[in-house]
Amino acid sequence: MTEADKPGQKQDRGRLCIDGEECKGCGLCIEACPPRVIAMSEPLNHYGYRTAIYAGAGCTGCGVCFMACPEPGAITVYRLVNAPGPGARSAQVAVEEASACAGS
Amino acid sequence: MPTESAGEYAPVQSRARSFYGRYERKEDLEHQTHFCPGCGHGIVHKMIARAIDDLGVQDRTIMVGPVGCGVFTYYYFDVGNVQAAHGRAPAVATAIKRSRPESIVIGYQGDGDLSAIGAAEILHAANRGENITVVFVNNAIYSMTGGQAAPTTLVGMKSTTTPNGRNAATEGYPLHVCELLSTLQAPAYIERVGLGDNKQIWQAARAIRRALANQVHGLGFSLIEVLSPCPTIWKMTPVEAQRWVRGVMENEFRLGVFCDRTNERAVSADLRPVTPDPALDDLPRILGVARERLPGSEAQAFTPGREIDLEVRIAGFGGQGVLLLGEVLAEAGLDAGLEVSWLPSYGPEMRSGTSNCHVRLSRHAIDSPLVASPVVLVAMNEPSLRKFDRSVRSGGWVIYNGREFPADCARDGLNVLARPFTELADELGEKRAANMVMLGALLEITGVLPQASIDHALARLVKNPRWVELDQRALARGRELYQGSREG
């Protein structure tokens, strides 16, 4: 559970998920992120790269990091959708994915 | 975890559908592209894939990949893929687009590929206004081969081929492709963008999408040049390389729109073909080779069902009628309803020198017009005999223009008809008809073509009636010679 998810606190507008198998640790997303909420990991991934990691809070969902990243699927950006109800089913799936990612 | 009252999150940016989910290039690397960390190619790939997704054209997109670091487009894009020879993507893309006009064709090229070896290709594709989209990734260097100077290399920039830096006096100046191509009348849209910072990246994505949309709307040729970091060869970190695009490269290669005729195009459409493409069946008529089947051709062509796969090599001096002999043979085969090929092969001399040609006649589609091991060799002189006699198949024939067949050329399984054909033709009134005397012998030996087809072929290829008459006599003489040799 991230800080922003705690009851009573304002939720972040965005969320970031980075695939540690696809990221090559180039750092371009870190440079690109306006609120600077991405950092570099210490441990190396399977391929020997340090990888980008989300600080866990403060993402605005702007998508800038996605555009700056050279890897097709290393980054997924989620945005808060405020209208639960019909059509929210896929959004619900997305929430589960995002949560699973944040927990990894 | 979101609580009951919390809003939900939905993905807004994720892997484009037009990418494969994993890449089959290497077992252990199926999660990763082959690009170095921070390479601009990956960013450009993502922009293209996103544009394909957004425009809903994945099913009809055909990507033409380059040679260079961008070579593996076919491993990444889940679309139709062709990989072109170095620099030839515009020609390949032209062919695809013209033969499948409903397809969306994207040429992907680097600066070594497009601006050096492929400079002529892109120039002419742009000048023809082909309705294709070209994405030109310029990183000012040959990357894949290890950092040689490209036409786009900056003055002063070091490379393995300009170790002291590019010198304008010896290597010229960086080639400005957008500026050059925008002097042409045909292109619809040309823009240069960069990957130097967030703002540039968004503009690049917009430009690529627009260039693809132009094609979807049939507006004509669009090219987007992308100034793209190559951290590895530039020997920089990815972030340094990105800054170098903005701080240095951009000063040489000005960003912006160089040509935009999309508005006028949408209205005037002056480059659209006025007449529809002809139907395939109509081509023979248009080319003037339409033939009504003349009586006597196919019906009596040959024993039905008999396998025919005649491979002939004809060789001699220029002026001996080598090529015409082959042409008459092929034309007669065509008349008789066979598949045929005729492939001339001659030296640089327009007169004299040697020449030879390959002819194939078959009941089946012909895979290659090359005849490496002929069934029949027609050798119009001794050097030609010596050049090709070893290649004749066992059981095959040599028809040789000479009184004596050289003893050292004879071998088991080689049938020979050696006659002084030139002299024999001279007796008929024209030395130059030796080729037709030899053809007569060949026709008699092989027996694959009816006389009617030969007559039709001669009528089509030989315009002078005196020559037609002479050639007919020469052919008959050749047939007699072979029959005589069997009786004798």
Ligand code: SF4
């Ligand atoms: S989406 Fe925007 S705010 Fe969120 S991590 Fe990416 S760049 Fe930063």
Ligand code: SF4
């Ligand atoms: S830009 Fe992409 S590859 Fe580079 S560090 Fe960030 S997530 Fe990893």
Ligand code: SF4
């Ligand atoms: S060498 Fe340069 S252009 Fe080639 S993959 Fe590496 S960074 Fe990209």
Ligand SMILES: [Mg+2]
């Ligand atoms: Mg290059």
